[in-house]
Amino acid sequence: MRAAAEQAAQSLRDEILSGAIPSGARLGEAELAGRLSVSRTPIREALSRLAAEGLVEIQPNRGARVATWSSEQLREIFELRLRLEPYAVRQAVPNLGDEQIAELDELAAEMLRVGTPGRHQDLAAIVELNRRFHGLFIDAAGSPPLAQALRGVTHAAVVTQNFHDYAPDALLRSLHHHVEMVAAVRAGAGEWAEAIMRAHLYNARATMIGRGVEEPDASAAPTGRGPERGTASAAPTGRGAESGSASAATTGRGSGGDDASATTMGEQG
Template sequence: MTRTAERPAGRASERALADLREAILSGDLAAGAHLGEVELAERLGLSRTPVREALTRLAAEGLVALEAHRGARVTSFTPEDLHGIFDVRLALEPRATARAAAHATADDLDALQDLADRMLAVGAPGPDQDLDALVGLNRDFHARLLDLARAPALAAALANVVHTPVVTRTFHAYDPASLARSLAHHAEIVAALRAGDGDWAGAVMRCHLGNARAVMVGSR
């Protein structure tokens, strides 16, 4: 196949990916909804091939579950699932953040500050706001913090509960005030680490996760 022939298929796949991701995150395609290739192709005005490619990529992002002989469905989490996820994160992630204060170098702190600044830029309200880019930067920020904790057991435990679709949906569910709080928390965590104050950093992480929990499922 020539490169010229590949481009339309690539554009169709990207369009299908963007449209389906938006439909899932907006709730237009509800959690647990069955995703039939034929129906989606008709909905998007595309062939089944780009739709199939988009579903595979959405499965890699955790937004879609592919089931043998049953097709695909939108990933779903019950309120109890979400409470359980946040319970574990609140028990472990502030501790990991506090530990990072003892290990972060000046270069580490500069890298975290750069991520916090970039999140403020892409998360600012307006036509240039990019929540998908924000999700990626947020993932990198939290991963760097966890790496600085130098605690493999904590990292392994958190890997089982930090679900990309939950984080992605959280950012898309934030109202402007909640999003502003979340972005400010990142900057304050860096400030606490620069001060070498693990207790302060851990306390801010607890507030950060509490803010996300309140948006997604409210308090217990």
């Protein structure tokens, strides 16, 4: 029974985080039991687990639904992410091995490929790629309490995030942030990666809840061993970024007018 509940919880978690089951959708026990070929008991246990993770809301006499968040709640969530996630990224940089860096590079390149306007654009595919990208940093930070806290607040962003809501310039900015974070990791520059993640979150927040928030002080962002402000060409090459990899886009060879480094110090989308 426990194995069935774990399997049901994982299936539902994947569907929610991928957007297959949208925010606010009702989760009927009978329908889910039939679809997942289990009894209602493991479904009930699975929903309870997802409720504990913040992905599902269970209301007395009304059943369960995928969690929703108000604008104010999303503001609070982004405040937490802005405090925790850039720090986690900086902590993760020295812990990331070659295999993990290669995976980050592949994810960043694939997000740029499927997110760039054209016949290959597939905005729905970005959600899972984005979740994996951020998850690698969270796991590599080496702090289970930090990972637990971040997964709670990043779930909300993933569930409500719709890349169709991004203006083209904001979307490209976000995609190039991923590329530049990989370059920072290859350079072993934790402060640089931290600054990019902070800019990345401001860009996402501006898209998801608007610009009615205070702009960050550009001079306050850590510079570390990262690039000079506004110049991608100053990015250190450090741990051997290859010209054919996604991280090469940060050196000015092809990122075009949406160069992510212009937002490194905290520009909103």
